[in-house]
Every structure is written in structure tokens, then in C-alpha cells.
Amino acid sequence: xxxxxxxxxxxxxxxxxxxxxxxxxxxxxxxxxxxxxxxxxxxxxxxxxxxxxxxxxxxxxxxxxxxxxxxxxxxxxxxxxxxxxxxxxxxxxxxxxxxxxxxxxxxxxxxxxxxxxxxxxxxxxxxxxxxxxxxxxxxxxxxxxxxxxxxxxxxxxxxxxxxxxxxxxxxxxxxxxxxxxxxxxxxxxxxxxxxxxxxxxxxxxxxxxxxxxxxxxxxxxxxxxxxxxxxxxxxxxxxxxxxxxxxxxxxxxxxxxxxxxxxxxxxxxxxxxxxxxxxxxxxxxxxxxxxxxxxxxxxxxxxxxxxxxxxxxxxxxxxxxxxxxxxxxxxxxxxxxxxxxxxxxxxxxxxxxxxxxxxxxxxxxxxxxxxxxxxxxxxxxxxxxxxxxxxxxxxxxxxxxxxxxxxxxxxxxxxxxxxxxxxxxxxxxxxxxxxxxxxxxxxxxxxxxxxxxxxxxxxxxxxxxxxxxxxxxxxxxxxxxxxxxxxxxxxxxxxxxxxxxxxxxxxxxxxxxxxxxxxxxxxxxxxxxxxxxxxxxxxxx
Amino acid sequence: xxxxxxxxxxxxxxxxxxxxxxxxxxxxxxxxxxxxxxxxxxxxxxxxxxxxxxxxxxxxxxxxxxxxxxxxxxxxxxxxxxxxxxxxxxxxxxxxxxxxxxxxxxxxxxxxxxxxxxxxxxxxxxxxxxxxxxxxxxxxxxxxxxxxxxxxxxxxxxxxxxxxxxxxxxxxxxxxxxxxxxxxxxxxxxxxxxxxxxxxxxxxxxxxxxxxxxxxxxxxxxxxxxxxxxxxxxxxxxxxxxxxxxxxxxxxxxxxxxxxxxxxxxxx
Numbered sequence: 017x018x019x020x021x022x023x024x025x026x027x028x029x030x031x032x033x034x035x036x037x038x039x040x041x042x043x044x045x046x047x048x049x050x051x052x053x054x055x056x057x058x059x060x061x062x063x064x065x066x067x068x069x070x071x072x073x074x075x076x077x078x079x080x081x082x083x084x085x086x087x088x089x090x091x092x093x094x095x096x097x098x099x100x101x102x103x104x105x106x107x108x109x110x111x112x113x114x115x116x117x118x119x120x121x122x123x124x125x126x127x128x129x130x131x132x133x134x135x136x137x138x139x140x141x142x143x144x145x146x147x148x149x150x151x152x153x154x155x156x157x158x159x160x161x162x163x164x165x166x167x168x169x170x171x172x173x174x175x176x177x178x179x180x181x182x183x184x185x186x187x188x189x190x191x192x193x194x195x196x197x198x199x200x201x202x203x204x205x206x207x208x209x210x211x212x213x214x215x216x217x218x219x220x221x222x223x224x225x226x227x228x229x230x231x232x233x234x235x236x237x238x239x240x241x242x243x244x245x246x247x248x249x250x251x252x253x254x255x256x257x258x259x260x261x262x263x264x265x266x267x268x269x270x271x272x273x274x275x276x277x278x279x280x281x282x283x284x285x286x287x288x289x290x291x292x293x294x295x296x297x298x299x300x301x302x303x304x305x306x307x308x309x310x311x312x313x314x315x316x317x318x319x320x321x322x323x324x325x326x327x328x329x330x331x332x333x334x335x336x337x338x339x340x341x342x343x344x345x346x347x348x349x350x351x352x353x354x355x356x357x358x359x360x361x362x363x364x365x366x367x368x369x370x371x372x373x374x375x376x377x378x379x380x381x382x383x384x385x386x387x388x389x390x391x392x393x394x395x396x397x398x399x400x401x402x403x404x405x406x407x408x409x410x411x412x413x414x415x416x417x418x419x420x421x422x423x424x425x426x427x428x429x430x431x432x433x434x435x436x437x438x439x440x441x442x443x444x445x446x447x448x449x450x451x452x453x454x455x456x457x458x459x460x461x462x463x464x465x466x467x468x469x470x471x472x473x474x475x476x477x478x479x480x481x482x483x484x485x486x487x488x489x490x491x492x493x494x495x496x497x498x499x500x501x502x503x504x505x506x507x508x509x510x511x512x513x514x515x516x517x518x519x520x521x522x523x524x525x526x527x528x529x530x531x532x533x534x535x536x537x538x539x540x541x542x543x544x545x546x547x548x549x550x551x552x553x554x555x556x557x
Numbered sequence: 558x559x560x561x562x563x564x565x566x567x568x569x570x571x572x573x574x575x576x577x578x579x580x581x582x583x584x585x586x587x588x589x590x591x592x593x594x595x596x597x598x599x600x601x602x603x604x605x606x607x608x609x610x611x612x613x614x615x616x617x618x619x620x621x622x623x624x625x626x627x628x629x630x631x632x633x634x635x636x637x638x639x640x641x642x643x644x645x646x647x648x649x650x651x652x653x654x655x656x657x658x659x660x661x662x663x664x665x666x667x668x669x670x671x672x673x674x675x676x677x678x679x680x681x682x683x684x685x686x687x688x689x690x691x692x693x694x695x696x697x698x699x700x701x702x703x704x705x706x707x708x709x710x711x712x713x714x715x716x717x718x719x720x721x722x723x724x725x726x727x728x729x730x731x732x733x734x735x736x737x738x739x740x741x742x743x744x745x746x747x748x749x750x751x752x753x754x755x756x757x758x759x760x761x762x763x764x765x766x767x768x769x770x771x772x773x774x775x776x777x778x779x780x781x782x783x784x785x786x787x788x789x790x791x792x793x794x795x796x797x798x799x800x801x802x803x804x805x806x807x808x809x810x811x812x813x814x815x816x817x818x819x820x821x822x823x824x825x
Contacts, residue, residue: 240789260609324595324610386683391771394786398610401776405590415684416776423679434683 040229041549043528043541045253046236046245050203055189056179057130060138063207063235069538070209070231072179073193075104075123076172080534080542083342083446085172089118089180089193089216099167099490106158111214113197116185120160124152125183127162139177142450143168169487169495170447195226195545207233217545227548252528252549253540257521259329259395265523272523274533274540278331278338279520280443283399284512285387285436287312289465291472293432298381303435303464307362309510313352315359315410316403322516325398329521333514335503336454340517340535341446344496346503351514356410363410375411384413385435388427391418399515400438428463437463440518444537448486448499455483455502464511475509526550565813572810576623583616588777598799605799608787612777618803621779625761626810628695633756635699637749640706645745647707648714649737659711665704671766673701678772690775694767698760706752713748717741754818758811765807781807 047063056068075090087093090104110118130140131150143150148165155161168174185191190198195217196209209231217225234251236242243261245251247268257265257273266273287303288295302308318332331339332351339345360370367378375383387403389396397418404414414436419427427434443450453459457468457476471477479502486498506512520535529548533539541547575582584602585591591603591611599606605614647658677697685693717723718741726740727733761781767773768782769789776783784803 320592324590324592384684388683394609394771394789397771397776401610402590402592404777405588415686417683418771418775419679420675420772423675 040227042230042232043228043253043544043547043549044232044234044251045255045541046234046242046251047207048235048237048239050235051201051207054198054201056181057126057137057139057189058135063233066233066538067198067207067209068177068179069194070196070541070544071192071194071198071212073110073118074177074179075106075175078173078176078446078536080536080538081532083536085176090175093172095171095490097490099169099171100165101161101163102171103155103159103161106160107216108158110193110216112182112185112187112191112193113212113214114182114185114187114191115214116182116191118180118182118193119157120154121157122180122183123160123162124154126178126180127152129181130178142174142177142445167488167490169449169489173447196228196231199230204235206235209233215545219546225545227546228544231544246523246525249525249527252525253531254523255538255540257523259326259519259521262329262521262523263327272525274522274524275329276520276522276533276535276539278340278517279535279539280338280340280446281440281518282333282336282338282443282514283330283396283438283440283516283518284333284514285403285438286464286512287385287436288428288432288434289511290432291465293434295433295435298377298379299385299435302377302383302385305366306509307366308368309513310352311359311362311366311410312407312412313510313513314355314362315412316406316513316515317354318351318515319354320406321399321402324402325395326516326518329519330516331519333517335507335514336441336451336512337448337499337503338443338517340520341443343492344446344448344499346500348500349503349507354406356406360410370411373411374413382413383411384415386415386417387436387438388417388419388424388434389438390421390424396438396440403438429460429466438515446536448483448495448502452483452487455479475505479505562816565816568809569813569817572622572806573626576619576626579616579619579623583613583619585613585616587612587617587620587779589613598797605802614784614799614802617779617784618806621781621784621803622806622810624691624774624778625764625781628691629757629760629764630753632695632699632702632760633753635696636702636756636760637706637753639700639703640710640752641745641749643703644707644710645714648711649718649741651715651718655711655715659708662704662707662711666708670701674698674767675772677701678767685775687775687778691778691780694764694773695760698763702756702760702763706756709752710745710748713745714741717744751818754814758814761807761811 047066049061049063051063051067052061053059053064054067056072059065059068074088076085076093077088078084079086089107089110091107092105094103096102104123106120106123112118127150129135130137131143143164145164145168146166150165151163153161153163180193181189182191192212195212195215197212198207199210200208211226211229215225219225239258239261242251242254243265246254262273262275287309289300289303293300322328322330322332334349334351335346337345363375368375368383377383387400389400397416400416404416407414428437453461456462457471457480460466462468465472471480482498482502486495489495520533520539522533522540524531524533524540527550529550530543530546531540532543534542536542589612591607591613593611594607595611596609597603597607603613603615605618608614608617643658643662647655674697681693723736723740726736764773764780765782765785768780769785771786773782774780781803785807787800788804
């Protein structure tokens with residue numbers, strides 16, 4: 017009987033702690049390779065990106081839920097009317113993890129290093145608006161103005177990726193301004209991040225953030241093992257789940273999986289229209305025909321692709337921007353409806369006809385082509401096989417060819433020895449400027465017909481003009497209008513036949529409090545500062 | 558052991574018969590996608606359930622077995638012929654010829670054949686029908702798989718070349734070609750048969766390896782390799798045991814080949 021009050025007290029304590037979350041605790045999850053660098057300015061791989069997000073202090077942060085820029089180390093900022101410079105007012109009394117103070121000098125030093133061509137920083141590349149140097153003028157320890165040689169559209173949000181490194185600390189890039197710092201790294205095993213004791217941010221109750229004591233990033237390339245260890249409770253979250261794994265986990269523990277809806281990533285196919293491609297001229301003529309591409313697009317059952325290949329965790333795609341991108345998505349566009357009859361009508365307009373069950377062109381060539389995709393990507397292989405059957409219904413014979421990734425890249429970027437390709441696009445940036453290298457006809461990644469000296473079609477010339485116009489403008493409404501039109505042209509002309517937008521799927525253990533997965537990366541730990549570990553003894557999911 | 562071998566023969570015969578009659582036994586076309594029921598468990602309509610695209614798994618296992626069981630012996634025949642040519646000539650001529658041929662064979666054996674296959678496959682034309690892709694896949698396997706057998710055959714021919722009865726035949730004035738035809742080759746027959754028989758399961762497994770990597774037979778044609786890909790996600794085994802059917806069949810067939818070939822024949 018004497019034990020009852022004690023048990024009651026413990027129960028209340030545990031309940032309170034579970035409800036509120038608690039300071040301390042270690043969050044464990046996997047990255048899928050060793051980080052290539054700990055220098056936040058040279059990040060080019062996912063693992064390093066994860067570490068940068070968790071350790072880097074930035075001037076402003078794009079809120080992953082609202083997609084709006086919010087103050088961080090900068091309390092406010094102003095972009096000049098000409099769009100060439102930005103002035104930041106900085107937070108005072110901020111210190112790096114090693115105790116060295118933060119000031120405008122650090123921002124200047126960071127920009128100088130970031131724009132150094134020798135660093136080959138992908139983050140720095142986003143700021144290169146024209147030839148000439150980037151100048152930083154330190155107005156005071158808490159105020160800095162950065163000037164670019166030409167206007168940079170969407171300038172402020174680009175600073176979301178720029179972790180400010182210390183100009184004075186002996187630890188240089190290891191001195192962190194973010195919620196954690198790198199405490200230990202064992203190659204092929206783990207990276208241990210510990211709470212930054214000098215982190216500036218506090219919660220509403222005045223408690224210093226982050227709540228977590230540490231984050232352990234295990235290095236595990238195998239997704240099966242990741243899934244198995246999540247189920248065993250050895251890791252606390254999976255940031256990105258395959259739809260197959262998602263459904264399997266949902267069967268056992270529906271409360272742990274999260275489908276945040278369509279993400280930024282799309283899957284698409286395209287035909288090779290390059291004039292120097294070693295393919296028969298009559299096939300190039302088909303691929304260059306808008307009606308042919310539109311017919312193929314209409315003959316593909318996107319709803320089936322979403323349902324069968326992704327178990328319903330994908331949405332039929334219309335254009336290059338998914339609804340996940342709240343500002344830039346063109347809501348007037350809709351995915352083409354599955355219409356094999358309409359597709360045949362379009363093909364007949366181009367002189368194609370059915371001969372028995374096979375489609376032939378006006379010269380009598382049977383319509384057949386190959387679609388290449390990367391071996392090992394089961395979703396793409398399945399989509400290609402389903403398209404094979406869909407297009408077979410309108411008499412088109414499709415050969416699905418899976419190639420190792422190196423051979424595939426060689427064909428689509430160097431020899432152009434292919435007919436159709438099915439690949440995906442991983443969008444990490446919300447701003448369309450990140451897609452300049454895709455839409456400009458002169459760009460290397462203008463995949464259907466790259467590196468054009470001058471636009472070969474009127475619609476490509478129009479896209480070039482609109483993309484340049486939006487990049488040069490600082491008026492969001494004007495930029496939006498330009499890029500909306502680019503999306504409309506893309507849907508009209510179908511240079512890319514967009515198939516699906518994949519949903520952002522993740523899994524978070526019940527031991528993690530305050531998790532609220534979103535569609536933008538990093539889906540599960542975007543609010544890392546407020547995540548905490550619940551007091552729970554059950555570890556099995 | 559005799560009973561086990563008889564059982565192995567029976568199993569092989571039944572598997573071959575079932576696969577040859579795939580057109581009769583299979584309840585559906587191997588490529589037909591029943592998109593309303595992807596990944597369904599076994600039922601009356603689909604005895605082994607359906608795959609991820611809703612294709613009848615039983616039909617695909619039958620057709621896949623046919624492809625693997627017909628094409629692997631063809632590849633084995635090709636590689637044995639090549640091995641006979643290289644190993645036989647090297648062993649018979651001896652001396653510099655043998656050293657050069659075996660050097661080339663060693664070089665071939667030391668190459669990472671899987672990567673070689675990947676490279677050769679990547680250079681192939683893309684617009685080939687699935688049936689052609691099957692033929693090409695096994696042709697490549699046959700063309701690249703002769704080196705091990707060539708060494709064995711070279712040693713066999715060398716031993717025959719130096720044997721007393723061949724020396725006697727040569728001393729009695731028998732022409733070299735005739736000697737080869739009536740004395741050497743007939744005595745080499747057990748080795749040739751053993752090499753041929755050993756190669757069949759090797760090629761079956763090689764195709765399965767390529768298939769698992771997604772680089773084997775083109776869709777929508779099934780083969781054991783492409784069927785085994787379903788098992789990549791090993792976490793599913795617990796509750797989808799019927800997906801193991803192609804693996805069980807592969808293990809049984811490959812084991813049967815090994816059991817049928819007695820130890821004496823292997824080392825003949």
C-alpha cells in the first residue's frame with residue numbers, strides 16, 4: 017500500500033515529461049553515405065547537406081512549412097531596388113560553439129570564401145549572376161551590405177543555404193552557429209553531433225534550444241537495414257521512405273508513417289530531339305512532332321502509374337512544378353487525362369495510321385522506340401513497363417532498356433545515342449532560377465536537345481526569353497507570370513512528358529516529440545531545435 | 558544416392574515439361590497487367606498471386622523457367638564448343654601454342670566478367686525486341702564463359718596426347734586429323750559432357766545475377782533473374798512467402814543438375 021503514492025508520483029512525472037518533451041536525449045537516424053566534407057560552404061552531397069542543416073547558422077531560414085524566409089542570425093534585411101545588393105542587420109551577442117563571437121566580419125569572410133572559384137561551391141554558384149566580383153561592405157559589427165555584379169532574383173532565400181563560418185576561430189568550419197556541432201566522426205560508422213552550448217535561440221518559456229542533447233547520424237547505405245532498424249527502435253526516423261516500405265510499415269504501425277502529400281520531385285520521360293543524335297531521321301521527325309509527343313503523353317495512364325507503382329503515394333503530374341511549391345505552382349495546369357482515342361486522333365493528324373494492331377508513319381515505318389532508364393530503380397522500371405503496355409494499345413511498340421547509371425549518363429549527355437529516357441528530377445530549390453540550366457536552350461541539361469547555339473524552335477526561344485526575363489526581374493508577380501507561361505508552354509509542347517509527383521513519405525518513432533513532417537527537405541527534422549525525446553521504455557515499433 | 562539422382566531427373570523432367578507447356582498451363586499471358594490487383598496474395602485466379610504490376614506470378618514463373626531452362630543449355634553448348642576449340646587446339650599442339658592459349662585463358666579468367674558483361678551489354682543497340690535480348694544475354698554469357706572449361710579440356714587433351722595408345726596410333730602412321738577424330742575426341746567425350754552439364758547451372762545463376770541487377774532479360778519477358786528481383790526487399794519474406802517460389806525452383810533445378818552429375822563425371 018505504501019508504494020501507491022510513489023507510483024502515482026512517478027506516473028504523473030512520466031506523463032508530464034512525455035507530453036511536454038524533455039531536454040536531453042539523443043536522436044538517431046541514418047545518412048546513406050559518409051559526408052564528403054564538413055566544410056558547409058563546399059557541400060555537394062546529401063550527408064554533408066544534413067550536417068550543414070543541423071550545424072550551420074544561417075542569416076535567414078526558409079520555413080519548411082510556410083515556405084517563407086524567417087530571420088535567424090539576421091534580424092532583418094533589405095534588398096536594394098536594383099536587386100544587386102542586400103543589407104543584413106545582424107543579431108548581437110551571438111557566439112560560435114567554441115566561444116568565438118559572431119560579427120559582420122564572419123559574414124564577409126563567408127561570402128569571400130563562398131564565391132572563391134577554387135572552392136567549386138554549388139551554393140556559391142547560385143549567387144553568380146554575372147561576371148565580376150562580389151563585394152561585402154561591413155558597415156558595423158552588426159550590419160553588412162553584400163553587392164553582386166548583376167541583379168540576383170530571389171536573392172534573400174538563397175541565404176538559406178549559406179552557413180556562416182568563423183573568420184577568427186581556430187576551428188574554422190567546425191565552429192558552429194547552428195543548434196549542434198560536430199563532436200565525433202568515425203568513417204563508415206557514425207557522425208555524432210552535440211548540442212551547441214552557445215546556441216542563441218530560446219523557446220517561448222526562455223529555455224535554451226535545442227532540446228536534444230545530441231544527434232547520432234549512423235552511416236548506412238542499405239535501405240532494408242534502415243527499415244529493419246527503425247522497426248527495432250534502433251533509429252528514430254527515416255527522412256525519406258519508398259512507397260513500398262511505407263505501405264509495409266503502415267500495415268504494422270500506421271501512426272509512425274507520414275505522407276505529407278506531393279513533394280517537389282517529379283518523374284518524367286522525354287524524347288531525344290538532338291540533331292546530331294545517331295538515330296534514324298524518320299524517328300527524329302516523330303520526336304520533334306508536338307502532336308506525337310502529346311499523343312504519347314495522352315496515351316499514358318498516369319492515374320495507374322500513381323496507384324500501381326507508388327501505391328497511391330504519388331500524384332499525376334502536369335508540368336515541372338508540383339503543388340508542393342506553393343508560390344511557383346501554376347494551378348491552371350492539369351495532368352493530361354488518359355485518352356488513347358484522343359491520342360490516336362492526334363497521331364492521325366500527323367499522318368500516322370494503324371496497320372492491323374501496329375502504328376505506322378506516313379512512310380510506312382512501324383512506330384517503335386526504346387526507353388532507357390537506370391537499372392536498379394524499380395519504380396522507374398515499373399513505370400516504363402506500364403507505359404509499354406499503355407502505348408501498345410495505340411499500336412506503339414516500346415522496348416524498355418535498363419542500363420547502369422554511368423552508361424545511361426554517357427548516352428544522354430555525351431553520345432546522345434538513345435531514343436527516349438525516363439528519369440526523375442530532384443528539386444531542392446523552390447525558385448525557378450535553379451532550373452535555368454534545364455530550360456535555356458543553350459544549357460547542358462536542356463535534355464531533349466541540349467547546347468543549342470540558338471533556339472531551334474519558336475517555343476524554345478519563347479522559354480529562353482521568359483526565363484531570362486523572370487531572372488532579371490525583382491518583382492515577384494512579374495516573375496511568377498513569366499514562369500507560369502514557361503510551365504504552360506512545357507505542357508503544350510511536352511518536351512518532358514511529366515508522369516508523377518512523388519509524395520514525401522517519412523517515418524518517425526513515437527519516442528520523438530514535436531515531429532511534424534513536411535514536403536520540403538529535410539522533411540522530418542526541419543524543426544530540429546524543438547524536437548525532443550519522450551520518456552518511453554518501449555523501443556519496438 | 559541412386560534414388561536421389563532419379564528424383565533429380567524426375568524433377569528436372571517435370572520442370573522442363575511444365576515450362577514447355579506454359580502456353581497450356583499458364584492462366585494468363587505473362588505480360589498481362591491486372592492493374593486492379595497488384596501485389597495480390599495467392600487466389601483461385603492467381604495461384605501464386607500477382608507481382609507489383611498485377612501480372613500473374615504463376616504464369617511468369619512458368620514462362621521464366623522456359624526461358625532459363627532453354628537458353629542456359631544453349632549458352633553452355635556455345636561455351637563448351639569454344640572451350641573445346643581453344644583448349645583442344647592448345648592441348649593438342651602443346652609447346653608455345655599451349656602456353657599462349659592458356660595465358661590468354663588465364664587473362665580471361667582474371668577479368669571481372671560481371672563488369673565485362675555490363676560493358677558489353679551497355680554497348681548493345683537499344684532497339685531490340687525482348688526475345689532478341691534473351692538470345693543476346695545468353696549469347697554473351699556463352700561467349701564469355703568458356704575459359705574455365707578450356708583449361709580443363711587443355712589438360713584432358715594434353716593427357717590423351719601423351720598417352721600410350723595415341724603414341725602407338727601415331728607410330729602406326731595414322732594421320733593427325735584422323736587421330737584426333739577417332740582417338741582423341743571420343744575419349745574426351747566424358748569431359749566434354751561434364752563441362753557442358755556443369756555450365757548449365759552456372760549460366761542459369763549468371764543470368765539470375767544479371768536479372769537481379771536489372772540488366773538481364775528485357776521487360777516484359779520473365780526469366781528467373783527478373784523474377785528473383787522481387788525478393789530484393791528481404792524484410793517482406795515474413796509475410797509474403799509465395800514470392801519465394803522462383804527461388805525455390807531455382808535452387809531445386811540447380812541442385813538437380815549437380816546431383817545428376819556424379820562426382821566421377823565431374824572429375825573425368
